[in-house]
Amino acid sequence: MAVGLAPAHANELLDQWRNIAPPAIATPFLQIHTGDPGAAGSANISSVTTRKAITFAAAASGSMSANGTLPSWPTWAGTNNESVTHVSFHTASSGTGNFKRSAALSAPVVMATGNTLNITAITFTFTPVAA
Numbered sequence: 001m002a003v004g005l006a007p008a009h010a011n012e013l014l015d016q017w018r019n020i021a022p023p024a025i026a027t028p029f030l031q032i033h034t035g036d037p038g039a040a041g042s043a044n045i046s047s048v049t050t051r052k053a054i055t056f057a058a059a060a061s062g063s064m065s066a067n068g069t070l071p072s073w074p075t076w077a078g079t080n081n082e083s084v085t086h087v088s089f090h091t092a093s094s095g096t097g098n099f100k101r102s103a104a105l106s107a108p109v110v111m112a113t114g115n116t117l118n119i120t121a122i123t124f125t126f127t128p129v130a131a
Helices: 009-018
Strands: 029-033 063-065 082-090 097-109 123-125
Touching: 009 063
Parallel strands: none
Antiparallel strands: 029 082, 063 123, 082 097
Protein backbone atom coordinates (compact mmCIF):
# COMPACT_ATOMS: atom_id res chain seq x y z
CA MET A 1 0.00 0.00 0.00
CA ALA A 2 1.37 3.45 -0.97
CA VAL A 3 1.02 6.47 1.25
CA GLY A 4 0.28 9.93 -0.12
CA LEU A 5 -2.57 12.12 -1.27
CA ALA A 6 -6.03 10.65 -1.33
CA PRO A 7 -6.78 9.97 -5.01
CA ALA A 8 -9.92 12.13 -4.88
CA HIS A 9 -7.94 15.05 -3.41
CA ALA A 10 -5.18 14.71 -6.02
CA ASN A 11 -7.84 14.76 -8.75
CA GLU A 12 -9.52 17.78 -7.14
CA LEU A 13 -6.21 19.71 -7.09
CA LEU A 14 -5.45 18.87 -10.71
CA ASP A 15 -8.97 19.73 -11.87
CA GLN A 16 -8.81 23.01 -9.98
CA TRP A 17 -5.60 23.88 -11.83
CA ARG A 18 -7.12 22.71 -15.13
CA ASN A 19 -9.91 25.23 -14.63
CA ILE A 20 -7.35 27.86 -13.55
CA ALA A 21 -9.59 29.18 -10.79
CA PRO A 22 -10.26 31.92 -9.98
CA PRO A 23 -11.61 32.88 -12.39
CA ALA A 24 -12.37 29.55 -13.99
CA ILE A 25 -11.64 29.53 -17.70
CA ALA A 26 -11.96 26.66 -20.08
CA THR A 27 -8.58 26.92 -21.76
CA PRO A 28 -5.06 27.60 -20.52
CA PHE A 29 -2.47 28.88 -23.03
CA LEU A 30 0.95 27.32 -23.58
CA GLN A 31 4.10 29.36 -24.27
CA ILE A 32 7.47 27.93 -25.29
CA HIS A 33 10.82 28.87 -23.74
CA THR A 34 14.55 28.40 -24.38
CA GLY A 35 15.30 27.97 -20.68
CA ASP A 36 13.63 28.04 -17.27
CA PRO A 37 10.62 30.43 -17.45
CA GLY A 38 11.31 31.69 -13.92
CA ALA A 39 8.91 32.62 -11.13
CA ALA A 40 6.83 34.93 -13.36
CA GLY A 41 6.82 32.69 -16.45
CA SER A 42 8.42 35.48 -18.47
CA ALA A 43 12.10 34.50 -18.68
CA ASN A 44 13.72 32.87 -21.70
CA ILE A 45 10.70 33.25 -24.01
CA SER A 46 11.28 31.70 -27.43
CA SER A 47 11.70 33.91 -30.48
CA VAL A 48 8.28 32.52 -31.45
CA THR A 49 6.11 34.25 -28.86
CA THR A 50 2.65 33.00 -29.86
CA ARG A 51 0.83 31.22 -27.04
CA LYS A 52 -1.31 28.27 -28.05
CA ALA A 53 -4.53 27.05 -26.43
CA ILE A 54 -4.47 23.65 -24.79
CA THR A 55 -7.15 21.56 -23.11
CA PHE A 56 -6.93 18.86 -20.46
CA ALA A 57 -9.11 15.88 -19.66
CA ALA A 58 -10.55 15.58 -16.17
CA ALA A 59 -8.09 14.18 -13.66
CA ALA A 60 -8.21 10.50 -12.73
CA SER A 61 -6.00 8.49 -10.36
CA GLY A 62 -3.96 11.60 -9.53
CA SER A 63 -3.03 12.27 -13.17
CA MET A 64 -4.24 14.71 -15.82
CA SER A 65 -3.28 14.75 -19.51
CA ALA A 66 -3.71 17.16 -22.39
CA ASN A 67 -6.39 16.06 -24.82
CA GLY A 68 -7.85 17.14 -28.13
CA THR A 69 -5.59 18.75 -30.71
CA LEU A 70 -2.24 19.45 -29.07
CA PRO A 71 -0.43 22.72 -29.86
CA SER A 72 2.03 23.04 -32.72
CA TRP A 73 4.05 25.85 -34.21
CA PRO A 74 4.19 25.09 -37.96
CA THR A 75 6.73 26.48 -40.40
CA TRP A 76 9.16 27.72 -37.75
CA ALA A 77 9.94 31.36 -38.39
CA GLY A 78 11.87 31.93 -35.19
CA THR A 79 15.60 31.94 -34.62
CA ASN A 80 17.31 29.17 -36.58
CA ASN A 81 18.81 26.45 -34.32
CA GLU A 82 16.91 27.73 -31.28
CA SER A 83 16.66 25.10 -28.52
CA VAL A 84 13.20 24.88 -26.95
CA THR A 85 13.49 23.43 -23.43
CA HIS A 86 10.47 24.51 -21.34
CA VAL A 87 6.80 25.48 -21.50
CA SER A 88 4.67 27.75 -19.36
CA PHE A 89 0.91 27.96 -18.87
CA HIS A 90 -1.03 31.23 -18.74
CA THR A 91 -4.66 32.37 -18.42
CA ALA A 92 -4.65 34.39 -21.66
CA SER A 93 -3.22 34.20 -25.16
CA SER A 94 -1.11 37.32 -24.61
CA GLY A 95 0.80 39.13 -21.84
CA THR A 96 -2.43 40.18 -20.08
CA GLY A 97 -2.96 36.73 -18.57
CA ASN A 98 -1.60 35.29 -15.35
CA PHE A 99 1.25 32.77 -15.25
CA LYS A 100 0.15 29.53 -13.58
CA ARG A 101 2.77 26.82 -14.06
CA SER A 102 5.89 25.82 -15.95
CA ALA A 103 7.49 22.52 -16.92
CA ALA A 104 10.62 21.25 -18.62
CA LEU A 105 10.35 19.26 -21.84
CA SER A 106 11.54 15.68 -21.58
CA ALA A 107 14.32 16.64 -24.04
CA PRO A 108 15.32 19.92 -25.71
CA VAL A 109 14.08 20.41 -29.28
CA VAL A 110 16.38 22.30 -31.66
CA MET A 111 14.33 24.14 -34.27
CA ALA A 112 15.43 24.97 -37.80
CA THR A 113 13.72 27.47 -40.08
CA GLY A 114 10.70 25.84 -41.71
CA ASN A 115 10.39 22.96 -39.20
CA THR A 116 7.25 22.30 -37.15
CA LEU A 117 7.31 22.06 -33.37
CA ASN A 118 4.65 19.62 -32.16
CA ILE A 119 3.69 19.05 -28.54
CA THR A 120 2.98 15.32 -28.45
CA ALA A 121 1.91 14.83 -24.81
CA ILE A 122 1.60 16.72 -21.54
CA THR A 123 0.71 14.98 -18.28
CA PHE A 124 0.66 16.33 -14.74
CA THR A 125 0.72 13.85 -11.88
CA PHE A 126 0.50 14.16 -8.12
CA THR A 127 2.47 11.35 -6.50
CA PRO A 128 2.42 9.43 -4.36
CA VAL A 129 -1.29 8.69 -4.30
CA ALA A 130 -2.50 6.56 -1.44
CA ALA A 131 -3.61 3.08 -2.45
